Amino acid sequence: xxxxxxxxxxxxxxxxxxxxxxxxxxxxxxxxxxxxxxxxxxxxxxxxxxxxxxxxxxxxxxxxxxxxxxxxxxxxxxxxxxxxxxxxxxxxxxxxxxxxxxxxxxxxxxxxxxxxxxxxxxxxxxxxxxxxxxxxxxxxxxxxxxxxxxxxxxxxxxxxxxxxxxxxxxxxxxxxxxxxxxxxxxxxxxxxxxxxxxxxxxxxxxxxxxxxxxxxxxxxxxxxxxxxxxxxxxxxxxxxxxxxxxxxxxxxxxxxxxxxxxxxxxxxxxxxxxxxxxxxxxxxxxxxxxxxxxxxxxxxxxxxxxxxxxxxxxxxxxxxxxxxxxxxxxxxxxxxxxxxx
Ligand code: FA5
Numbered sequence: 001x002x003x004x005x006x007x008x009x010x011x012x013x014x015x016x017x018x019x020x021x022x023x024x025x026x027x028x029x030x031x032x033x034x035x036x037x038x039x040x041x042x043x044x045x046x047x048x049x050x051x052x053x054x055x056x057x058x059x060x061x062x063x064x065x066x067x068x069x070x071x072x073x074x075x076x077x078x079x080x081x082x083x084x085x086x087x088x089x090x091x092x093x094x095x096x097x098x099x100x101x102x103x104x105x106x107x108x109x110x111x112x113x114x115x116x117x118x119x120x121x122x123x124x125x126x127x128x129x130x131x132x133x134x135x136x137x138x139x140x141x142x143x144x145x146x147x148x149x150x151x152x153x154x155x156x157x158x159x160x161x162x163x164x165x166x167x168x169x170x171x172x173x174x175x176x177x178x179x180x181x182x183x184x185x186x187x188x189x190x191x192x193x194x195x196x197x198x199x200x201x202x203x204x205x206x207x208x209x210x211x212x213x214x215x216x217x218x219x220x221x222x223x224x225x226x227x228x229x230x231x232x233x234x235x236x237x238x239x240x241x242x243x244x245x246x247x248x249x250x251x252x253x254x255x256x257x258x259x260x261x262x263x264x265x266x267x268x269x270x271x272x273x274x275x276x277x278x279x280x281x282x283x284x285x286x287x288x289x290x291x292x293x294x295x296x297x298x299x300x301x302x303x304x305x306x307x308x309x310x311x312x313x314x315x316x317x318x319x320x321x322x323x324x325x326x327x328x329x330x331x332x333x334x335x336x337x338x339x340x341x
Pocket of ligand 1: 201
């Protein structure tokens with residue numbers, strides 16, 4: 001009995017010194033574990049007279065339960081204390097401002113390209129993309145620009161070999177479509193084009209969108225209506241258009257289309273070089289020779305075509321004075337177009 005009492009006191013004493021659950025669990029194993037001190041008492045049963053064994057076993061089991069209950073009580077206190085300390089350590093001040101996440105956005109050229117495509121698709125156009133590396137035939141000859149024709153100088157470009165080059169405009173898309181598709185045709189052909197140009201308003205690589213309509217009875221009148229509607233959607237209803245006579249070997253008659261300057265509204269300023277107008281595209285009625293070369297009967301069908309520069313329209317829309325700004329990837333410039341900002 002003395003030994004049992006000593007063990008009880010020892011357990012109480014040791015338990016008082018414990019300050020964490022880890023220490024508590026170690027101590028619990030020492031006392032009431034499988035090989036613990038209390039279980040050790042039971043091992044001494046064989047030395048006890050037989051008539052006292054039952055009583056001894058009962059007392060030891062009581063001790064075991066008693067000590068286990070001390071541990072349980074202490075465990076409750078320690079778990080509560082440690083949970084509180086953990087929460088204190090992990091406390092978050094929800095009133096602090098959050099860390100702002102930077103979000104990406106579309107490039108201004110893509111924003112404007114999408115607006116242009118959407119405007120024309122709303123008028124029933126389909127999209128057809130042609131190759132960036134194309135042949136002399138599609139870039140020039142099939143567009144009524146024979147070899148050595150002076151009109152080639154306007155689009156002086158980059159050649160891989162005598163007959164293979166980086167396309168200087170998206171007009172080859174007209175021919176490739178007419179070869180594949182029978183009228184009625186109403187397509188847009190967007191993409192990158194290349195020319196030996198480099199100044200504030202001309203880039204060696206830029207983007208065009210070609211438009212082509214071929215059907216019975218199509219005229220210059222339809223072209224004007226189509227482009228007036230396009231300008232109203234892309235700019236606003238106050239923006240006026242002006243058709244100026246021009247020359248492209250693949251259209252007859254040919255025009256260049258100007259819009260009233262978005263900065264001075266037609267009065268004349270530095271952006272429009274004092275004229276009040278800014279050119280946005282070239283267009284015209286498809287030359288009968290081009291229709292015939294592409295296998296379309298020019299006695300039955302007529303066509304209209306236009307080719308616009310996406311950079312030019314983006315610059316007019318956002319008042320950008322140097323085309324190179326669009327290709328420098330300056331984050332400060334680009335982030336102005338982030339609509340989620
Ligand atoms: C053409 O490229 C004709 N293929 C357009 C056309 C299509 C006419 C169908 C008739 C029928 P032009 O060379 O003018 O035409 O170029 C068209 C537009 O591309 C110009 O109005 C301008 O907005 C843009 N552009 C031309 N050169 C550059 C350049 N170096 N950098 C940026 N934009 C340019």
